[in-house]
Amino acid sequence: MTTRYDTIVIGAGHNGLTCAAYLAKAGKKVLVLEAKDRIGGMAITEPTEDGVLIPTCAHLLYQLHPDVIRDLNLNLKMAASSLPTIALGSDGRHLKILGETLTAMNGADLSSKDQENYTQVMRDLKKFARVLGALLGQKPPRLKNRDWEDTKTLLKLGLSIRMMGRKSMQEFLRIALLNIADQLEDHLENDLLMGVTAMEAVWGTHLAPRSPGSVLSLMYRLAGSMEGTQGAIGIPAGGMGKVSEALEQAATRAGATIRTNAPVKSLLVENDTVIGVELESGEKLLANSVASSADPQRTFLSLLGAEHLDAGFTRRLNKIRNRGDAAKVNLVLDGLPEFNGLSQQDLAAKLVIAPSINYIEKAFNHAKYGEFSEHPALEITLPTVVDPASSRSNKHVLSIVAQYAPYQLKAGWSEEQRADLGEAVIRTLEAYAPNIRKQIVSQQVLTPSDLEQLFNVTGGHWHHLEIQVDQLLMMRPLHGTAQYETPIGGLFLCGAGAHPGGNVTGAPGMNAAQRILSRKG
Amino acid sequence: MGRQAKRLATDKMNQTRYDAIIIGAGHNGLTTACFMAKAGLKVLVLEKNDYLGGAAVSLELHPGWTYSNCSYVCSLLRPEIVRDLDLPKYGLQVIPYSGGGVFMQNGDHLCNYTDHDAHRLELARHSKKDSEAYDRYSTDLMRQCRFIKPLLMRMAPDPTSFKPRDLAELAxxxxxxxxxxxxxxxxxxxxxxxxxAEFLDEYFESDVIKAYYAGSGIIGTAxxxxxxxTAYVLLHHYMGEVDGNIGAWGFARGGMGSISKAMAACFEDHGGEIRSGCGVDKVLVKNGRTIGVVLKNGDDYYANTVISNADVKHTFLDIVERxxxxxxxxxxxxxxxxxxxxxxxxxxxxxxxEFPQVPKDSPIFNGDMHFTDSIERMERGYDDWKNGTWSKDPYLDMLLPTRIDPTMAPPGKHYMTVFVQYAPYHLANNESWDGPNRDAFAQTVFNQISEYSPNFKDMILHYECRTPLDIEREAGITEGNIFQGxxxxxxxxxxxxxxxxxxxxxxIKGLYMCGSSTHPGGGVMGAPGANAAREVLRDLGARQTVRGY
Structure with a gap:
């Protein structure tokens, strides 16, 4: 116990690294502790024996906060910064979406009315998302006992809602908690278009298109931007791992120390104040504050221990919704896949299998009862096509998010269940790419339970916690700990379980660092 | 009709001008009517059916039996309205009931006791932890009820408006x-x-206890x-009161029609006029202002104020010119x-x-009985609705009003009301409710009940099965939704x-709404009707008879 750090950051995921970089830049002495043998958390790229790079978990970048990129001077190049989305139709008649522009492929049905209304619906949503997006980069205002900064945030928000004009404000207040299916069915007719748009609203959540609140989760997704384009999606050159590497560089450049293979066993507490951490190895490290990018349950129950918390807080903590519903399937193929009706250039896109709202609803029904769907909705990217440098052979990677596959499977996740899930995904793919099975060289199926193991995220949830209105803003993760501070002095939250939430944004890390720096001492 | 005859007719109509016309004699229309008549205005209520009450009616469809054939229990009716309209004087008597519970698939049951200790003991039989959580649950729910209750009898402020009244209400x-x-x-x-489901998860662990309380969160919603x-919907079933007991439920003696009858009597006592069998065809509009209505039979009535008790879709898509x-x-x-x-x-x-799995003297028979013993079964019922078919394992809210109110059936006989969730208005594949589907729907319900009651089917003397389509046809509510939205x-x-x-x-100037499509929404509450009357009276500069704001 020789050195005392200003702040110890637990977890070298993108939020932990962002938090560390900001703190170090402000001249603080910072140590980052990572349990695994590598940094990056869920934003990593891993090489395989076949000479390809696999985005093990996250595979698209669309929300990295522009302040993070600017303030930390991130060295990040994009292989593509505005990928189109292609909604696959099983008959080869697809819809291509880029921004608000729709293209019917191979003679797909698309009325000019749908074309026009889609543009309008998305413009409105983006407008509302921008208003809410202003909140991403700050601590969420408290409901009571507000400080001046909170009041300012609220006033600004109120004003920007007012400034939209009366009609827009009415529409905003009406649809804020609406379900996306109603909003789409009120304006559109095309099943494929409604399916893919509805799916955008529910990726990574335990919601289906008819669940109230799904419009809000779409607005959350649309609040981000890529290189200045709102709602754009991209893939970094070299894969998602490059985001973490860039953040790591920024942190070390600023003077932070990063230790991998250093799992934290518990937090050291004295007089209701955290004074440091104890590692699994028994080593004790002291610090004035600890910022945890681990999920809230892990932070409070495993690392801190319920004995330091009051019963009500613990009870509420146990009830936060953090069960993942999305599985990740990575397939290595012996060559370029052939999708019905898609050319090779078309493969540089995000492909979506969610052909109608009812298809998604039916897939979701299973998840409610602890079963995985036999006909899941799929989000597919081909990183090796978008970024040829990520393959050193003629092999290709299909990176697939499959929904719905619940964390708590009634039957329990076993080797067999995992194989069945992989089979369901491949069978679903076959309807769109008939030869795909023969091309598979190797496959990796990661259930939410596997993601929990791999990334130390309780519940295996992408966003750590559900992105639903009762777990956002001043209620994320719980009221009483929503401004990155916790009931325990010196302990802060800086992960996706804190405002504004999941996806690779860096925002919780950035906001938490500001919060820590604004404290006295 | 000749020109002269037409003019004569018009003159006759001019003699029968009203201060206000109310379309629909549902409980909200009648509430509005009463408050307006009390203010000394000349008010006419037009009802398309031959009987009054809309969805709060008592009908004899089988000799000797009175059916509350739409709404069937009373609790939400605002006590302020009952008091101000003096409804007991006009014959309304609400008898509180208690009990109720769930018959479980495993042969056990959950009974709802009024006595607090008895109820906790019963909960403890299913889960000790849940019986301990019960008080916390009640307190939390009561706090939400107390928060929302004062809003029921107030106008909902418009957050986009800068009018002083809106700002004051917002404040x-x-x-x-x-x-x-x-x-x-x-x-x-x-x-x-x-x-x-999530709300209850925060308190309870027992499936059957959660299922019992969850019912109130889904009744009437899609x-x-x-x-x-859906947690909020709970309130729409909890914020009522009977004789000052918040959350209590009761039967209107003589069926739900007694509420409408008492209101109609109050209205007529204050000089109001009701015409039944008068379906309104069109609202007459001249220069952006309401001037009256035309009936389906061609008669017309004139008033500068027209208030529609019909739902918002029926009002503006059917009876107002686009x-x-x-x-x-x-x-x-x-x-x-x-x-x-x-x-x-x-x-x-x-x-x-007979329900052999429960003792004969159990209070379960005096209240709302259910057969859905887990939230999962309830949710699966909803999946059927999403697929365009009625629930194959429906959630039933079953009551025997005659256990408490003997006036509704001959001695020794019983009247049973069974509310069935879910049943879609639009059946998949464009199938029609008329014909075999209605019978199959009824059979689904009978089968569920007979699983627990071997002699139930033999006891049936007569039944009436009402699908969403039937409710729409009779009560005039679009898609037969009990909350008008x-x-x-x-x-x-x-x-x-x-x-x-x-x-x-x-x-349209002079055209108002007073049905459940308006704030605060459905349930036999009367609040939309009273609130609408307050706004109309304000606009007319008449004497304000609706207290509160």
């Missing part, structure tokens, strides 16, 4: 909210947005217990969601059916029924 709301502690504020915000937003309305408004009305989600069976029984946040408060028109007024 009132803000102040009430601010009276909470920070933790209570957060709990309130969560409560308004979460699903009833949402499942796992859909966000080109009298702004296009934008019509579009918003078109997308208002009134979804058929439930059906109803009224059954005349030859005696008390979904109770989701996009359709509550200042959004109900249409943003910018949530204060009972419409784009």
């Amino acid at each position: 009132y709301l803000g102040k009430r909210f601010h009276d909470f502690s920070e933790a209570q504020m957060a709990e309130t915000l969560r409560f308004w947005t979460m699903s009833v 949402l499942g217990p796992m859909s966000p937003g 080109n009298d309305l702004p296009e934008d408004f019509v579009r918003q009305v078109e997308r208002f969601k009134i979804r058929g989600s439930s059906g109803k069976l009224n059954i005349a029984l030859d005696g008390m059916p 979904e109770l989701t946040f996009d359709q509550l408060l200042f959004n109900r029924p249409v943003p910018g028109y949530a204060q009972y007024r419409s784009p």
Whole structure:
């Protein structure tokens, strides 16, 4: 116990690294502790024996906060910064979406009315998302006992809602908690278009298109931007791992120390104040504050221990919704896949299998009862096509998010269940790419339970916690700990379980660092 | 008709001008009518059916039996209205009931006891932990009820308006909210947005206990217990009171029609005029102003104020000419969601059916009985609805009013009401409710009950099966939705029924709404009717008879 750090950051995921970089830049002495043998958390790229790079978990970048990129001077190049989305139709008649522009492929049905209304619906949503997006980069205002900064945030928000004009404000207040299916069915007719748009609203959540609140989760997704384009999606050159590497560089450049293979066993507490951490190895490290990018349950129950918390807080903590519903399937193929009706250039896109709202609803029904769907909705990217440098052979990677596959499977996740899930995904793919099975060289199926193991995220949830209105803003993760501070002095939250939430944004890390720096001492 | 005859007719009509005409004699229309008549105005109520009450009616469909053939229990009716209209004087008597519970598939049951200790003991039989959580649950729910109750009898402020009255109402709301502690504020915000399943998960672990309480979160809505937003719907079944007992339920003696009858008597006592069998065909509009109505039979009546008790879709899409309305408004009305989600069976029984798994003297038979013993079964019922078919394993809310009110059936016989959730208005593959589907729907319900009551089917003397289509045809509510519109946040408060028109007024001068499509929504509450009367009386500069604001 020789050195005392200003702040110890637990977890070298993108939020932990962002938090560390900001703190170090402000001249603080910072140590980052990572349990695994590598940094990056869920934003990593891993090489395989076949000479390809696999985005093990996250595979698209669309929300990295522009302040993070600017303030930390991130060295990040994009292989593509505005990928189109292609909604696959099983008959080869697809819809291509880029921004608000729709293209019917191979003679797909698309009325000019749908074309026009889609543009309008998305413009409105983006407008509302921008208003809410202003909140991403700050601590969420408290409901009571507000400080001046909170009041300012609220006033600004109120004003920007007012400034939209009366009609827009009415529409905003009406649809804020609406379900996306109603909003789409009120304006559109095309099943494929409604399916893919509805799916955008529910990726990574335990919601289906008819669940109230799904419009809000779409607005959350649309609040981000890529290189200045709102709602754009991209893939970094070299894969998602490059985001973490860039953040790591920024942190070390600023003077932070990063230790991998250093799992934290518990937090050291004295007089209701955290004074440091104890590692699994028994080593004790002291610090004035600890910022945890681990999920809230892990932070409070495993690392801190319920004995330091009051019963009500613990009870509420146990009830936060953090069960993942999305599985990740990575397939290595012996060559370029052939999708019905898609050319090779078309493969540089995000492909979506969610052909109608009812298809998604039916897939979701299973998840409610602890079963995985036999006909899941799929989000597919081909990183090796978008970024040829990520393959050193003629092999290709299909990176697939499959929904719905619940964390708590009634039957329990076993080797067999995992194989069945992989089979369901491949069978679903076959309807769109008939030869795909023969091309598979190797496959990796990661259930939410596997993601929990791999990334130390309780519940295996992408966003750590559900992105639903009762777990956002001043209620994320719980009221009483929503401004990155916790009931325990010196302990802060800086992960996706804190405002504004999941996806690779860096925002919780950035906001938490500001919060820590604004404290006295 | 010759020109002269026409003019004569017109003259006759001019003699029968009214201060206000109310379309529909449902309980809200009658409430509005009473308050307006009390203010000394000359009011006419027009009802399409031959009987009054809309969905609060008592009908003899089988000799000797009185059916509450739509709504069937009473609790939400605002006590302020009962008092101000002196309804007991006009014959309304509400008899509280208690009991009820769930028959479980494993042969056990859950009984709801009025006595607090007895109830906790019963809960403990299923889960000791849940019996300990019960008080916390009641307290939390009561706090939400207390928060919302004062809002029921107030106009919903428009947050986009700068009018002093809206700002004052908003400030009132803000102040009430601010009276909470920070933790209570957060709990309130969560409560308004979460699903009833998640809400109950925070208190209980036993499936059957959760299922018993979750029922109130789905009754009448096209949402499942796992859909966000259903916790709030709980309130629509909890914020009522009988004789000052908050959350209590009762039967109107003589059926729900007694409420309408008492209101009609009060109205007529104050000089009001009711015409039944008079369906309104069109609202007459001249220069953007209402001047009266034309009936289906061609008769016309004139008044500068017309108040519609019909739902917002029926009002503005059927009986108001489209080109009298702004296009934008019509579009918003078109997308208002009134979804058929439930059906109803009224059954005349030859005696008390046996339920062998429960002791004969159990209070379970005196209240609301159910057979759905887990939230999962309830949610699966909703999946059927999403697929365009009625629930194969439906959630039933079954009562025997004759256990408490002997006036509804001959001695020794019983009247049973069974509310059935879910039943869609639109069946898949464009199938029709008329014909075999209605019978199959009824059989689904009978089968569920007979699983627990071997002699139930033999006891049936007569039954009436009401699908959403039947409710629409009879009560006139679009899709037969019991709340005249979904109770989701996009359709509550200042959004109900249409943003910018949530204060009972419409784009047409002199045309108002007073039905459950308006704030605060459905249930036999009377609040929309009273609130509408307050706004109309304000606009007319008449004597204010609606107290409160």
